[in-house]
Amino acid sequence: MRTITYSEAIHESIDYNMEKDETVFNLGEDIGVLGGGFRATHDLYEKYGRKRVLDTPLSEIAIVGAAIGAALGGLRPIPEIMYIDFTPGCMDMIVNQMAKIHFMFGGQIKVPMVLRTVCGAAGYNAAQHSQSMYPFFVHTPGLIVVTPSTPYDAKGLLNTSIADDNPVIFMEHKRLYTSKGEVPEEFYTIPFGKADVKREGDDLTIVATHALVHDALALAEEMEKEGTSIEVIDPRTLVPFDKETIFKSVEKTNKLIVADESILSCGMASEISAIVAEEMFDYLDKPIIRVASPNCHCPFSMPLEDAYIPGKEELKEAIAKVL
Amino acid sequence: MRTITYSEAIHESIDYNMEKDETVFNLGEDIGVLGGGFRATHDLYEKYGRKRVLDTPLSEIAIVGAAIGAALGGLRPIPEIMYIDFTPGCMDMIVNQMAKIHFMFGGQIKVPMVLRTVCGAAGYNAAQHSQSMYPFFVHTPGLIVVTPSTPYDAKGLLNTSIADDNPVIFMEHKRLYTSKGEVPEEFYTIPFGKADVKREGDDLTIVATHALVHDALALAEEMEKEGTSIEVIDPRTLVPFDKETIFKSVEKTNKLIVADESILSCGMASEISAIVAEEMFDYLDKPIIRVASPNCHCPFSMPLEDAYIPGKEELKEAIAKVL
Amino acid sequence: MKISNDDKIKMLWEMMRIRQFEERAGELYVAGIITGALHASNGQEAVPVGVIMNLKEDDYLQSSHRGHGHVLAKGGEFKPMMAELFGKITGYCKGRGGSMHFAYVEKNILGTNGIVGGGIPIAAGVGYSIVYKGTNQMVACFLGDGAANTGAFHEGINFAAVVNAPVLFVIENNQWAISVPRKWSDRLVDLSKRAAAYGILGETVDGNDVLAVYEAANKAVKEIRAGNGPVLLECKTYRWKGHHAGEPASLQYRDPKEVEAWLKKCPIKKLEKALLEEKIISEAEIEEMTKKIEQELDEAVEFAKKSPLPEAASLHDHLYV
Amino acid sequence: MKISNDDKIKMLWEMMRIRQFEERAGELYVAGIITGALHASNGQEAVPVGVIMNLKEDDYLQSSHRGHGHVLAKGGEFKPMMAELFGKITGYCKGRGGSMHFAYVEKNILGTNGIVGGGIPIAAGVGYSIVYKGTNQMVACFLGDGAANTGAFHEGINFAAVVNAPVLFVIENNQWAISVPRKWSDRLVDLSKRAAAYGILGETVDGNDVLAVYEAANKAVKEIRAGNGPVLLECKTYRWKGHHAGEPASLQYRDPKEVEAWLKKCPIKKLEKALLEEKIISEAEIEEMTKKIEQELDEAVEFAKKSPLPEAASLHDHLYV
Numbered sequence A, B: 001m002r003t004i005t006y007s008e009a010i011h012e013s014i015d016y017n018m019e020k021d022e023t024v025f026n027l028g029e030d031i032g033v034l035g036g037g038f039r040a041t042h043d044l045y046e047k048y049g050r051k052r053v054l055d056t057p058l059s060e061i062a063i064v065g066a067a068i069g070a071a072l073g074g075l076r077p078i079p080e081i082m083y084i085d086f087t088p089g090c091m092d093m094i095v096n097q098m099a100k101i102h103f104m105f106g107g108q109i110k111v112p113m114v115l116r117t118v119c120g121a122a123g124y125n126a127a128q129h130s131q132s133m134y135p136f137f138v139h140t141p142g143l144i145v146v147t148p149s150t151p152y153d154a155k156g157l158l159n160t161s162i163a164d165d166n167p168v169i170f171m172e173h174k175r176l177y178t179s180k181g182e183v184p185e186e187f188y189t190i191p192f193g194k195a196d197v198k199r200e201g202d203d204l205t206i207v208a209t210h211a212l213v214h215d216a217l218a219l220a221e222e223m224e225k226e227g228t229s230i231e232v233i234d235p236r237t238l239v240p241f242d243k244e245t246i247f248k249s250v251e252k253t254n255k256l257i258v259a260d261e262s263i264l265s266c267g268m269a270s271e272i273s274a275i276v277a278e279e280m281f282d283y284l285d286k287p288i289i290r291v292a293s294p295n296c297h298c299p300f301s302m303p304l305e306d307a308y309i310p311g312k313e314e315l316k317e318a319i320a321k322v323l
Numbered sequence C, D: 001m002k003i004s005n006d007d008k009i010k011m012l013w014e015m016m017r018i019r020q021f022e023e024r025a026g027e028l029y030v031a032g033i034i035t036g037a038l039h040a041s042n043g044q045e046a047v048p049v050g051v052i053m054n055l056k057e058d059d060y061l062q063s064s065h066r067g068h069g070h071v072l073a074k075g076g077e078f079k080p081m082m083a084e085l086f087g088k089i090t091g092y093c094k095g096r097g098g099s100m101h102f103a104y105v106e107k108n109i110l111g112t113n114g115i116v117g118g119g120i121p122i123a124a125g126v127g128y129s130i131v132y133k134g135t136n137q138m139v140a141c142f143l144g145d146g147a148a149n150t151g152a153f154h155e156g157i158n159f160a161a162v163v164n165a166p167v168l169f170v171i172e173n174n175q176w177a178i179s180v181p182r183k184w185s186d187r188l189v190d191l192s193k194r195a196a197a198y199g200i201l202g203e204t205v206d207g208n209d210v211l212a213v214y215e216a217a218n219k220a221v222k223e224i225r226a227g228n229g230p231v232l233l234e235c236k237t238y239r240w241k242g243h244h245a246g247e248p249a250s251l252q253y254r255d256p257k258e259v260e261a262w263l264k265k266c267p268i269k270k271l272e273k274a275l276l277e278e279k280i281i282s283e284a285e286i287e288e289m290t291k292k293i294e295q296e297l298d299e300a301v302e303f304a305k306k307s308p309l310p311e312a313a314s315l316h317d318h319l320y321v
């Protein structure tokens, strides 16, 4: 099968859906002529024009607010917030409006929109450009939260997101945009709430998201040679969350490591750990170990950012604790 | 000892610190002439004048931003955000500025400020006025997060907060303002990161925060009669977090329930559960059960809000699962 | 501007409906029968009525926390509104929303909002959807003088201006944001001056004179429908009651003389007087209108009382589609 | 207005320092020696210099993401700045901040900011602390034309106006927010018109004419020090380079003719020409200044290179006091 990048997969989904459905449009900063910071919307401005690829003022509140309004007006907006780090600037629109309108209005109206944004530390951009605070969105009921780790998942999940009538937060990861993978040319969807067992194994379960999926897979490969068989599961959507697939794996391996790049405290690794500690306690042989960004800001300086980003090293340490 | 309300305890601390230190001042909406929605700043405007009890425009970004600036300028501001529900409107100032400046500037400057705000569901105010999303702040390194459950703790912890050179989020709880308790007239402080064992017991540990501390205590009282001895621990500060006191208790009881009014997913109950599942697994006899607000918005209608708020009922159900 | 007698009578009727609804809701609140946060608009009735009389059925409404009047003027009905205040499943929002989240989507009423300023960028986006679809609709977005100091105001109106969104932004300037007076909120005399910051038209009008509001809004609506983008209309008015139903109107922060002076400028009395003088209406007819509304309110309260509360088990309903 | 020859020479010197620093940093970036997000201000040097020459040592600076020039003009030194760009512990922020978080608190430089608009409400608060303490200080707060569309701009400046904070808000209007042109960002010709929304003074000036900027800022500073609260000064200028060091200046979104036209309006050349004509300075002296700065920069780079990187173990340092 043809191989394309994560960024191309996202682009392909947006393009396809715009072609198919007149009501799908994009708005955000530098998504038009510039094509987005990571090329995900490149050439769409040329193809569809400003109306449907709307470069906006530097106004995150307006970007999300207007997307909500446009959704209420019958469109299917795809707002882009350049970095997740800027979502605190429009958090009221996300938390108090986008997530709540359908509920507060007693189901009278839908808010179909896909807020695309970018997370992860990369390239030494310091504390305000390296965050992954999507636990804010997981902690906010009413949102769908999607974290694709491969080009295949990115395209399939974005197709599902654009078709869905709920407000979706679609989290892209900086370090994955240029990663490549097999992606069918035709249209396909991936259901929300369906984890993907990226690799089967018997001795230990690692639940990992985004870039950490790849770290976990690489490590599993290495450890296979040493005789340790690791199962790697990617939840793919954090809300809704597929507990069953993880439970089944823990039933088999009796050991769990959770790896997610959001910050440790009240982060996604903690949430997954808590679910398993509550519902699968009797199947656990060992403590649940979390791998996450430390309770610290991402620093600028190279050795510090390198120390900050959780990866294979941290996974190894975690494994040492349970094996 | 004299008995005063939670609101009076907060008022007393602010008043005392303003008197003692010229650089302490308040800013926020309706804190002056009106005295705050819960009377916590009443009469201070009359006593200290507008300069130090500054009613601001309806501008949450400016309230927090100006407080940060004033702190950089050498003052010790106490900004008030009327409800925590409005902090998403100024989340950038909290997450990207207040929490990060000291770190990003390599320790060159301090940001001593106490952001007071109010959480909890009460009185049927619906989805935008009933939240407890302080897990956002726990998930943001660089902040101190304080959750007093009694008038005594409120005064002592607020004294500590105002004296501290770090940015503090001081979380008050709607349903606690009129609660009463013994509070010394004199000045005292309560250290951050020191949990309080509100009640000793041998069979089960309940870690509870804010209003749920009182639910847990009431239930423990009842269950004592049935022969079950429950230990109730209030962490009092969520950051820094006193793991040791909880670990000691779990060592003894081998059973843990965590109760916190923030929403379940990526909430504080999950965080505490994950810490214990990671570090105290071998001492646990039973799953860790979480009691929290459900993954749902707080609805307006009475029976629905009543069903929404976690309390004694939910604690009872949790206990049934581990005993 | 020529306004027909029928329209004038309709204005009176609409204002009376709002006033009486607010009074009834206030009574129910004080009696402990309804609860939650209720922001009454007594004294401000000319603004929604004068503006919304210029809208078509399929135009949109985006409202504020003080929104009963807007919803009523746009076609909100007593029964489902009252039921919503009672938290009943027959309410517009099935009891999930209450006063701060009144929405009636069938009439393109896109909700009151508990977040001050929160509706402004949303209105801009609804406006963009109109540009996008090329329909001849528009949006009326109501906000308070306090809301004019939010970041959402700035970003929302500027966005609307840039994309030429057909939105009439109406500032109901009642001089106070709860206890904070204008002089502590901004340095301006007329908030409509802010229109210049977005390159759009702005105007200030006596918000207690429904005919003046109607005329100003009419001009603005023409401008907007001509495709020239948003307009900012400031209506100067006053809130008669406490900030919310639980706050006594007499609370210390406002000078009683100020309150009294404004009570004398009742928008309903003003129109009544004119209509009586012009013999467009008689005292008896007004009396009859009042009674009719009271009776409708009685029925609405009865309806609300009899309607069922939601089941606790339905807590998660409508969270997701 | 009479500006002394010494001051004019100082202006040239300061602008040259900025230009050469930016050029050097750009080279180091392209060579892969330094990394991170670097926003160069080549072509905009007249703005920080013209403004900050009016400040006193103990006045405050609040800067933007494009802040090297502001920091340098306020007394930032090459060595710790360069070391910071290298991520070294001898940098102002010990390598924690980098270009987007340059701060030098000893000189009351309260930082560049990676969040566009983020510094504006903070500057208002610093201003309030000055009012509070009753000192005769003030704040200069720099922001881009893009930042003028943020909620933080609106709330921050309005707050400053209401509390009479001594803050000079300087819009460096370089016509673009990354790839988004002014016409898609706002409907205005002059962004200084927004001053009227806050009841404060506003002025627009040629931002490539350092003497004009100096004069306008001087007037504004007098107004501010007289206790009249904030002023909004818009300086029209242009960014020569790509938005950040990794973006080619030739990127498709700007018309090459537009770029070229602005390159001809070099603020440094303009002042040089005037000073040469007035015989205030000679070609040789300029040459010498250039060399001196180059040498200082060589030393700074050397210093930065030799300085140690932070230890990984120090990751959590400075998180809490």
Ligand SMILES: Cc1ncc(C[n+]2csc(CCOP(=O)(O)OP(=O)(O)O)c2C)c(N)n1
Binding pocket: B029, B058, B060, B082, B086, B089, C065, C066, C114, C115, C116, C117, C143, C144, C145, C146, C147, C148, C174, C176, C177, C178, C239, C243
């Ligand atoms: C973002 C936000 N901040 C604060 C509040 C609390 N609050 C509710 S209404 C109000 C005053 C609003 O003033 P204005 O906009 O003038 O409307 P009015 O109440 O006068 O009609 C405040 C501060 C809120 N609901 N939302």
Ligand SMILES: Cc1ncc(C[n+]2csc(CCOP(=O)(O)OP(=O)(O)O)c2C)c(N)n1
Binding pocket: A029, A058, A060, A082, A086, A089, D039, D065, D066, D114, D115, D116, D117, D143, D144, D145, D146, D147, D148, D174, D176, D177, D178, D239, D243
């Ligand atoms: C709140 C926020 N939104 C978006 C960005 C990404 N970004 C960085 S600079 C920039 C453009 C800023 O334009 P302007 O304020 O005119 O300054 P200039 O870069 O032109 O100097 C953008 C969109 C950001 N850093 N912060």
Ligand SMILES: [Mg+2]
Binding pocket: C144, C145, C146, C172, C173, C174, C175, C176, C177, C178
């Ligand atoms: Mg008002």
Ligand SMILES: [Mg+2]
Binding pocket: D144, D145, D146, D172, D173, D174, D175, D176, D177, D178
């Ligand atoms: Mg610019």
